[in-house]
Amino acid sequence: MKFRFRFTISRKLLIGFGVIMIFVLSTSTVTYVILNRNMDTNLSSITEVYSPSAKDLNELNQLIANSKFLIKTWVFVDKKSDTNDKLKLREIHSTEYPNLKKSLGNYMVNWESKEAKSVYMEIIQETDSLFALHQDVMSQLSNFDAYNNLMITFVIQPRFESEGEVMVFTEKIQAKLEKLINEIQGEVSNSNTKMMEQFKVLQQLMVIMGFILVLAVVVTAIWLSRTLVNPINYIKTIILNMGKGILPESVLKVRSDEIGEMSEALNMLVSGLKKTSSFALEIGDGNYESNFIPLSENDNLGNSLILMRYNLRKAAEEEAKRKEEDDQRSWASSGLAMFSELLRQSNEDMEEFSFRIISNLVKYLEANQGGFYIINDQDKDNVYIELTAAYAYTRRKFIEKKIEIGVTLVGQCVQEGESIYLTDLPNNYIKISSGLGEKDPRCLLLVPLKNAEGIFGVVELASFRPFKPYQVEFIEKLSESIAATIASVKINLNTAQLLAESQEKSQQLALQEDQMRNNIEALEETQKAIEEQTQLEIQRFGEIIADYEKQLTQLTQTYEEQRTQLHDLSTSIEGMTMAINNSIGVLDISPAGIVLDVNSKYLSMAGLIREEIVGKLHSDFISEEAAGANVYQTLWNNLSLGRIHTGTHKYVFNKREKWFNETFTPVKSKGGELEKTLVLANDVSKIRKQEEDLREKIRLAEVELETLNDKLRDID
Template structure:
C-alpha cells in the first residue's frame, strides 16, 4: 500500500521539529529568567532594604549617644530641640524602625534573626532604659543643680561609661550584621551577572540553530509542492478570464490532488448553473435546478432570485394597497379636521357631526359618542352625546359609570378594544329590516396626553381592518383636543362670571386689609426698634467679653474677635475645632469634671468653669460661662460660651500663695 505523505504531514513534521526546538529553547530561557528574577527579588525586597534599615538604626543609635550627652552636659532647659529629638527616637523613630526590620527579618536566616533580636532587645531593654533613667533624673531645670545626681550620671555617659560602652557594642554588632547582608547582596549580583552572560551565549547559539533548521525545512517543503501549485495556478488563471476549461485536472495523492478533484466537480456544477441562469433570463421560472448543498451561495442565490421575481409582482400589488389605505386615512383626517373646526362651541351638534362622518366613512352600521363628565372627581361617568344607527340619529339618554363595562375598560386601559363576537343584548338599537345585530365591535378612547376625554363605539357587520383602527386612533387624538378646547372655553366663561362676583367681594375686603396693614406697620416699627436694641446689646457683649458658640459635641461653630485675641488663635483655626483641643493640654476630655460639664449642658443647666490656655505670650486663665440653647424643635443644639480674662487675678493669687506658704522654695507652682 502506497503511503499518503500529504502536505499537512510534511508541514507537520517540519513545524514539529521547530516547535520542539522552540519549546526546549523557551524552557531554558524561562529557567534562566526565573532564577535571575528570584535573585533580583531577594536583592530588591530583602537585602537592600535590610541594609538600609540597619544603617538607619546605626545612625539612630549613634545620634542617641550624642543627644543623651547633650541632655546631661549641654541642655538644661525643658523641651529643647535635642531633648525633643531624643524623646522622638525613643517613642517614635526606634519603634517604627524596629517594626520594619522585624517584618523584613523574617526573610533572613535563623542566625541573622537571632542577632537582630539580641540587638533589638539590648537597645530597648538596656540602653534606652538607661537613657530614660537619666532623662527622668534630669527632667527639670533645678535637677541640674544637684551635684550628686550630676556626678552619678556623668560616670555613666562619659567615655568608658556604661551607656557609652553599651552604645559602642550595639553599633559594632549592627555593623557586623550589615556587612553580612551586604556580602549576600554582592554574591547575588555576581551570580546574576554570570547567569546573564551564559544566557546571552545560549540565545545566540539557539537562534543560529533555529534559523538553519527553518531554512532546511522551508526548502524541502516548498520544493515538494511548487510544481503542483504552479500547475493549479495556471488552471485558475484561465477561469478568471471567464473560460471554463473542458479538460480535467490531474489529481495526485495529496491535498493539492484533492483540490484538483474538487475543482473539476466545481467546474461541472458551474456549467449547470450558467445554463439555469440563462433559462431564468428568458423568463422560464419552471426550469429544474438543484444546488450543490445548503452552502452553495451561487445556486441558492439563483433559486432565491427566481422566487423573488415571483414575489415582486405580488408585493407591488400590496404596496399599491398600502398606499391607498394611507391616502384613505389622510383624507379622513383632513375631512374630520374640517368638521372639528365647525360648531366647536356646541358640543351636542359637534358630536352628531363627528359620528355621522365616522359611521359613513367606515361604512359601519352603528356608532356612539361618549364624553367623560368629570365635574365631580368621585362621581365620574361617561355620557352618551350622539348615537347613529343605520344612517339615522337616535335619541338616547345613557350614562355609564367610570371603569364599568367595556366603555370603562377601554378608558382604563387607554387602548382600543376590538371584539369580533359582541355579547348578547349589548346592542340596544335594531333595524326595521330585521333582527340581526352587527358582530364586530370597536371601542376607541379619545385620548390626549394620556388624559381620557371620551369613547367612540363602532358596530359593523363588516370586519374592521387594522388601518381603520389606526385611523380612529389618530382621529381620537384630534377629537380629544377639540373637546378639551370646548371644555376649557366653557370653564373660562364660568370663571369670568365667578371672577366678577369675587371682584366685588375683594373690593369690600380691600378696605379691611388697608386697616390691617396700618396696624402691621406699627407692629413692624416696634419690632425694628427692639431689634436695634438687641444688636446694641450683642455688640456691647462682643466688645466686653469673649464669645464662643459650640455645638453639642463640643465643636466650635462661631467666635468673636475678643475670644480669638484672648487665646492668640485666629478665628479660622478656632472654627470646627473642639473646645477641649483649644484649652491647655492639662485638661482631658475624659476628666470627670469636664464630662460633668457636658452632662449638665445637655440637660440645659448653665455651668461656669475656669480653663487655662497655653498661648505664645504665656499661660492665660479664662472664666467661662456656658449656656445651652434650644432650636425650633425644642432640642438643645448649641452652647454659648461667654468668656472673661482672669489671668491677672490668678497670677496675683498664685503669687500670694507662693509668698505665704513657700517663701523659700524654688519649686514652680502650677495651677
C-alpha cells in the first residue's frame, strides 16, 4: 500500500509553533550563555573576590589605625595593665589581625594583578613587623612600675611620638594599604564596566531576537490563517447557509488534513441532503415505493423519512380502507332507507309483500336468486315454514312450499336462529339459468327474520359471487325490520279477525246486558229494603237506649234525695235491676279503668266468664285502633267531669269482634269525686254484620257494573 503523507492541522500547528519555539530557545540560549559568562568572569570575581577583598583591606586599614591609637594610649596614657584599650589592643594582635590576614590571604590568591599581590605581601610583612614592635613595647610596659622606669620610657616614648619611627612606619603601611585599596576598587569598577558592556550587547541581541520572533510569529500566523482559518470560515459559511436551507452547488475541495476530512464529510452530507430532499419530494408526490438509503444507521433524518414513508403509506392504506368502509356504510344506509320505504307501503297481501321484498333484495345485492319464507303459526298445533315468494328460481332439488322446522337448511336456520352462509353447496341444490345454460351458484346465504319478539321467517339468497361481510351484516340488520313488519302484518290480520269475532260477541253481550240490568234493579230494591230495615232496627234500639239513659239519669239525679227512702225503693230497684240484667249488659269500671263488676247479660254478650274480665283493664278489650285513639281518652276525661257518654264501640273478646251500643254514666261520691262508672251495653254486632254484608254486596255490584260498562265501551 502506497504511503500518503497527510499534512494535518496538528502538524501545521506543530511546524508553526516549532519555528517560534526555535527562536525562543535560541534567544534563551544566547541570553543564558552571556549571563553565565558574565557571572563566571565578572560577577563572580566582583562578588566573591574583589568586593570582599576591598572590604577586608578597609577593615585592615581601620585595624592598623586603631592599633596606632591604642599603642600610643598604652605608651603615654594607660599605666594600668588591664584597661579596656589594652585589652582591645591585645585582641587585635591575638584574634582580629590573624583572622583578617587569613581571609585576605584567601582572596589574594584570586587577584589577577601581580603587582597588587606584591604590594599586599609587603603590607603584610610590614604589618607583622609593626605588630612585633607593639608586642615588644607591650611586654616592656606590662605593669605600673615599668612606666616609672625612666630608662624604659625614655627609650620607648620617643619612638611613638608623632614623628617617631613607629608612627612613621605605621603611616607608611597605611599609605600602601590605601593605594592597594584603590587598586582593588579599580578592579571592581573595571569588572562592572565590562559587565555593563556585555549587558548592552545582550540587550541589543534580545531586541534583534525579539524582532525576529515577532516576524516569525506574524509569518506563522499568516500561514496558519491561510491554511486553517480561511478554509474553516468558508466551511462555516456553507454550514450557516445550510442552516437556512441553502445547499451549495459546488463540491468542496478535499485536502489531506482534518479540514479536508470535514470537507469530504460536508460533501457527503450535502449529497445525502439532496438525496433526502428528492426522496421527500417523491413521498410528497405519493410515490411511497421510492428507494432511499440513509447515510448511516444513526442518520436521524434519513431514518425519520423512512419512518414517515411507512406511516404515510399506512395512512394511505387506512384512508383507502376507511373510504371503502364509508362506501359500505353509505350503501347499507341507502339500502335500509329504500327497504324502510318498501316496508311502510301497504302490506295487506302477504305474498305481494314477500315478493316485493325478495325481488328488490336480490337486485340490490346483485345476487342471482332469492326465496322468502314465513312461519305459519295460525294453527298452534301445526307450525311450519311456508315459501311465500321466490325470485329468479327455476328448479330446486326439492321444490317445496311447506317446510318443517329443523328440516333442510331453511328449517335449521329457523330452529337455530342464526344465519347460515355456505360456499360449498350440494350438487344440484340450486341451478341458476341464463341464455347460455345453467350453472351452480358459488354461495348460499340464509338469514332468519327475527327480532326481540321471536323468529318470523327466513330469507334465502344464492349468487355466483361470494357475499361480503358488510352485505351479510346489512341483510341481518334488514331482517329485524322485515320481522317487525311481518309481526305488524300478522297483528293487523289477527285484529281484523278478532274484530269480526267481537261483533258477534257484541250481540251476545247486549242480551247479557239486559239480563244484568234486571239483576241490578233487583239488587237495588233488595238493598233499599235492607237499608230501611236497618234504619228501623237502629231507630228501635236507639229508642230503647234513650229510654234506658233517661231512666238511668232520673235514678242518678234522685239517688241522693231518696237515700232515706232506699229501703222502700230497694224492692223496686232490684226488680228494675233484674230487668236490666236480663235485657242489657251492665259493667262497673273504677276511675283507673279496671272492671269492678259485670252482670251475666254482659258476660253472655261477650262470651266470657267472670274471671276473664273482672280485675282487668277495660282498655284491654277495646280494639287497638280505638284504645289508642283520642276519642277513648276524651271519653274518660268527660266521665271525670261528670258527663254521660253514649256511643257504639268495637270490642275484641277472645279474638272475636263485638259491637256494643253503650252508655257510660259517672257515679260520684258525696265529696263529688268519681267513684266508678256504670256502663249499660246492648249487643248490635248482628246489625253491624248485616250492614257490612250489605255494603260488600253493593260494592261487588258496582264492580260488576263497572266491568260491564268497560266491555260495552270496548264494543262501541
